[in-house]
Amino acid sequence: MKTLNRWLVTAGLVLGAAPVLAAGAHDHGHEHAQAHVHGAVQLEVALDGPTLSIALEAPLDSILGFERAPRTASEKQAAQDALTALRGNALFAPDAAAGCVFKSATADSEALQPGAKVGEHADLDATAEFTCAKPEQLRRIDLSGLMTRFKRIQRLQAQVVTPQGQFKQTLKRPAQTLTWGR
């Protein structure tokens, strides 16, 4: 089972989706690594040479409190503010020992596109990339920025792939530091 899980982790990262794991998930129009559960987000962390890549997939509800296009001015503002925060550098803080420098970040949700048609559920995808001077020193990422900014996130399921190995971890509030390899 352990071997299978590892294979699935690798396959998920390589192919960008692991349909095998989608059993039990509702249909949201695209494949998910895990079921869509409000309050629970998925985090994929990959270290490749000096490049640290973080990919977040969250139910839009966990980010905004609603799962559709924003209607009111305040909802529109909240959506814009959330995207701005996710595209910034205040959410993920890699281990200082690794000397990681923020490079770029993206955030988008189909539901927030103009004229979007949203079904029962909607997700938001975000990425962040860092370049690390000492990637071999990276053993933790402080997620307090993320957890503080987005209070509806209750649980975070993380997959970490580094040259030292692959790790799976589930964080539940109030925990907010992802650690591995110790």
Ligand SMILES: [Zn+2]
């Ligand atoms: Zn939903």
